[in-house]
Amino acid sequence: MNSGERISDMVGEDLNDAGERQVGHEDMTGVQWILQPRGTARVRGPQHFRHSIRDGVRLSALESALGADGNALRNLFPDGVARLWGSTPPVRERSDKVTALAGRKVGDEVLFYAGKKFVAKARVIGLFDNPALAEAVWGTDENQKTWQHIMALDEVAEFEVPAEPVLRGLGVPVPLRSLTLVGAEERLRFLDMVDPAVPARSKANPPSTGSGTGLSRNDLLRALANLKTHTREQGPSRHKPITLLWAIGRLATERKRMAEWQTFREEVGPLLRDFGLADSRVTPEYPFWHLRSSGLWDVEGIEDLKGPPAPSRLTEAGASAGFSRDAAKVLRRSLARAEAIGLICSTYLGGVDREALLDRVGLGGYASASGELPDGGDDVGRAPRRSRTSSQPVRDSQLVERIKVMYEHTCQVCGARVETQHSHYSEAAHIRGLGRPHHGPDRLSNLLCLCPNHHVEFDRLAIYIDEDWAVRRNSTGNVEYQLKRHADHVIEQEYLEYHRGLCGRG
Ligand SMILES: [Zn+2]
Known part of the structure; x- marks a missing residue:
């Protein structure tokens, strides 16, 4: 039932040119509009929009509901956060909705409609029919139906544009009540009326983090997950990811956000040499300049370059580079920082000695969940990392005893109990480490x-x-075990979320 009616999985080639479509109307040929009522508060429209579009849903949390669509969805959303919208099955055999559901395709553009305005647009990157997934994401409506005809979306942009002139021009009833498909030619005629030069999102809809920055944690993670990297024979170039870790290290150690080119070259150059791909030249000027394409990076002191960035030119200009203010602001929050580091390492730095690299950029504690606990001294971070063990000292020995007694020394993962001559042995592990930089709490949860x-x-x-x-x-x-939990043991999800962030599963 979850895959029999699937319309199409995903179309890789459509995905690849989707990013270039803004260059001109020529390339927009064939793209249709899907006019999508967002739904009123009564049917939880705004809530659904916030949950599954603006914030996105975490695929790892929906594993059991993904069914046969799991792999396709994970491929579409490599960072694990999916933008989804669904439709309930049509009531009548013939309607605009039936036509739209049958005629829409990957590559089409969705316009979300609410309160006589278009409030967002997005690109369709996959179509699925999956009632189990829909129910897991949105539940069911008052008729016990669910939004099982699912669109996977990308390039979401929120704005506000009056919809009435467009709908009237298209001959569609106002207000829009039903999913409606608009053909490619018709769309081109009205495209300019819906393509605002500046998306109004930052004014009209502050990001859900409420931080007041133009960039949310999700935006940051998506940008990091979509870095453009040159692919060499040995895999993707590591220059940008290494540079980003170095820059996060600067923020974490409270150094200046922007680094002058000289400093940058002296610090990033050796990192690229030691941790870059073996066949890759050491060219710090490239990430210094080209990280701008990530949308997270500022270069100051130099407006534009003709040709590749020449070190002499950067010196001459007194250029400096670093995270943008917005990105730096998000990265000052501990969860976002842990997630960013985890994501960069797991996405781009597969074959790298992560502990050594993180240590070098001042992020040593992020290589393990426990972090670094000061053993009386303040030489944290300079401790010889190879000699550190995972069993960090725990502050409150009573808590340690309580958890061990509660589980009678059986492991919550595998259920094994290590026997000793006279008793049993187990270890108390903090989920969010006590040590720097994690600063987790010392409590049972x-x-x-x-x-x-x-x-x-x-x-x-x-x-x-x-x-x-x-x-x-x-x-x-892969799932290896189910965590065993004692009825009296409340485990806080937020600590597990932090740990997943470190794992690059944020
Ligand atoms: Zn075990």
């Missing part, structure tokens, strides 16, 4: 009782725990 092996795996980010308590291997995403 942030503790697990684990066997030594799973303690090491959890601490070194080889396994993580999903929202549904599935214990997954980070390298494959």
Whole structure:
């Protein structure tokens, strides 16, 4: 039932040119409009929009509902956060809705309609028929139906444009009540009326984080997940990801956001040499300049370059570079920072010694869930990392005893109990580490009782725990265990979320 009616999985080629479509109307040929009522508050329209479009839904939390569409969705949303919108099955055999559901295709543009305005647009990157997924994301409506005809969306932009002139021009009743398909030629005639030069989102709809910046945590993570990197024989170039980690390290150690070219070259150059691909030249000037395309990066002191960025030119201009103010603001928050580091490492730096690299850029604590605990001194971060073990000292020994007694020393992951001559042995593991930089709390809801092996795996980010308590291997995403939980043990999801962020599963 979840795949039999699937309209189409995904079309890779459509996806690839979707990004270039803004260049001119020529390339827009064939793109249709899908006019989509967002729905009123009575049917939870605004709530659904916020949840599954603006914030996006985490695929890992929906694993059991994805069914046969899991792989396609994970491919469409490599960062694991999906933008989805659905329609309930049509009531009548013939209607605008039936036509629209049958005629829409990957590559089409959706216009969301609310209060006589178009309030957002988005690109269709996949179409699915999946009632289980729909129910998991949105529940059911008053007739026990669910929004099972699902569009996977990208390039979401919120704005506000009066819809009436467009609808009247198209001969569509106002207000718009039904899903309606507009052919490609008709769309071209009215395109200019719906393409505002400046999206009004930052004015009209502040991002859901409420931080007042123009960039949300999701925006940041999406930008990081979509870095343009040159692909070399050995894989994608590591210059940009390494540079970004270095820049996050600057923020984390409270250095200036912008770095002058000289400093940049002296610090980033050796990192590229030591951690870049073997066949890759050390050219810090490239990430210095080209990271601007990420939308997260500022270069000051130089307006434009003719040709490739020459080091002499950057020196001459006294150029400096670093995260944009908005990006830096988001990265000052601990969860976003942990997620960003985890995402960069897991997406782009597969074969790299992560501990060594993070150590070098001042982010040593992020290589493990426990972080670094000061052992009396203030030489944190300079401790020889190879000699650190995963079992960090725990502050409150009573809490340690309580968790071990509660589980009678059995591991919450595998259920094993290590026997000793006279008793049993287990370890208390903090989910969000006590040490710097994590600063997790020392309380029962942030503790697990684990066997030594799973303690090491959890601490070194080889396994993580999903929202549904599935214990997954980070390298494959496969479920290996279900976390065992005692009835008296409340585990806070936010600590697990932080740990998943470190794992690059944020
Ligand atoms: Zn175990």
